[in-house]
Amino acid sequence: MIRLQNIEKVYRTDTIETLALNSVSLDVAKGEFLSIMGPSGCGKSTLLNIMGLLDAPSKGEIRIDDQKTGGMNDKQLAQFRNKKLGFIFQSYHLINDLQVLDNVELPLLYRDTTAKQRRELAAEALEKVGLANRLKHFPTQLSGGQRQRVAIARAIVGRPEIILADEPTGNLDSAMGNEIMEILLNLNRTDGTTIVMVTHDENMAHKTHRLVRLFDGAQVL
């Protein structure tokens, strides 16, 4: 489903050159739940951003669903992200000025859908994460776990084949973290969604199909 070949990412300033990823090659199969671990600054998030086409590699090739992504322009990348990928972030990235339902609808705004379809799909996604009774709430009225569930609903509302989660349980206590993890595992099991998750939590990582460890920008396991 995702194929990374010799990915290198170098951050350059006037005086310093930092190698964030060093020749990383990785295959993620369709329906796989992969976790990425490693110490802070080892390049986990950079790798996830490159997989999610949010950042471009300095070298190497990315193929998603057998499609080369290197030559895509801004519009093609945006459409690809919208249709194929769903994102979950540690800090949720919800828009506090919009109600829960409107937050979940967001990805569908960039598709050719009617307002009615958007409402229905968003309500369905929220029901899936157990927040059917919070549609009209604002994110600030929710707990951390509930916010992350809204973020998951937003990630799955467009029915993407791949979900990229950057430390989804990082800001939550263990009980909440487990709840979120259960939702992700369930999505992977029932819908066959491919999930790549960056985590610091060994327990969470061991619940996934495969674990990849990074150290100083290189894959060590």
Place this chain on the structure above:
Amino acid sequence: MFKHLFKLIWNKKKQNFLLMTEMLVSFLVLFAVFTLMMYYYDNYKKPMGLEYENVWVINYGNAYQSKNTDSLNLYYETLRKTIKSLPHVREISFTSGNTPFSQQTNNGGMTIKGKHIDGINNYTVEDSYKDVLSLTLLEGRWYSKEDAVSKIRPVIIDNNLKEAAFGKQSAVGQLLGNDDDKVKMKVIGVVQAVKKDGNYSNPGPGEYFRTDTGSFRWLNKILVKVDPGSDAAFEGKLYKTMANYMKNSNVEIEHLTNKLRTTNYFALVPMIVLGIVSTFLVINVALGLFGVLWYNINKRKGEIGLRRAIGATGNSVSAQLVSESMILATLALIVGAFFAVQFPLLNVFDLPASIYIEGILLSVLFVYLLVLICSLYPGKQAAAIYPAVALHEE
């Protein structure tokens, strides 16, 4: 997407309130400026109604007085002949103080068939007045000697008074006066209304009364039509002639061209003042808008990153920010337009409704243009934000 943006703006109404108020105030000031400008432009396009080149005004005060009307008339007729005999003098006309561009007015109102017409300029003129100022006769005739003995007092009106009093029908031969006046005047001619207060003033309405034998007791101005190129030497000669004839009088000679320039200048002062105020306000709004949008981009980097991640292109993020500003402007303009339309509806300053409508349209256009210009650069900056960077910074 529009509904989504509207919801986003509505939910942030407290933050947007100040910005909208600023846009509203600028709209109202711009509305005043543009309405005034359109009013001036509308007047500027209208014909002047007279020719002021080579026309001089002689002001005389404290002149010869006599209880005997015949000797008074003889005194002024002799003066007329003296002035007319001077080289370069083509025609002269004694007239009331409200000569063109003089800042003096003599006006009143009249109620005709229940309709009140206000601000009618009353000019007391001689038979030669029309030739001195080259007035344009539209209907009927100008005064002649026979009018001194007519049974019904004749009057000449301008086309503005004609329209107000008689509409589209011919005015010549009609009786003019207040509904309750027992003695009315007979209209013998209609002339083109004159812009007596300069290029930017609204001409007319006006009525011209013929001088009578007692008029010299209070007339205090002479209009003199001179040859083109009449110089200061001739002006000096004219002054000396006047001063010698009217020994106790204060004589002053002015050129209508100079008086027009001064009158125009004074007419433009309120517009210049309003223009300066509105320029500062517009700069203030522009800086405010620019600052708020710039601040928004930095504050909303996470949102921008998220939108990019879930499918927005750089251009659509930019368009979103510009659209948000335009929606805010639209809301402010709706409120502003509500207040602005009260002016034509309530006929606040007695201006034609079209002037107000043009003022509203120009102000709306200007505010939209201003908001668009101020939003474009911050919007472009937002489009350039790399999603990974924006999400990381949050």
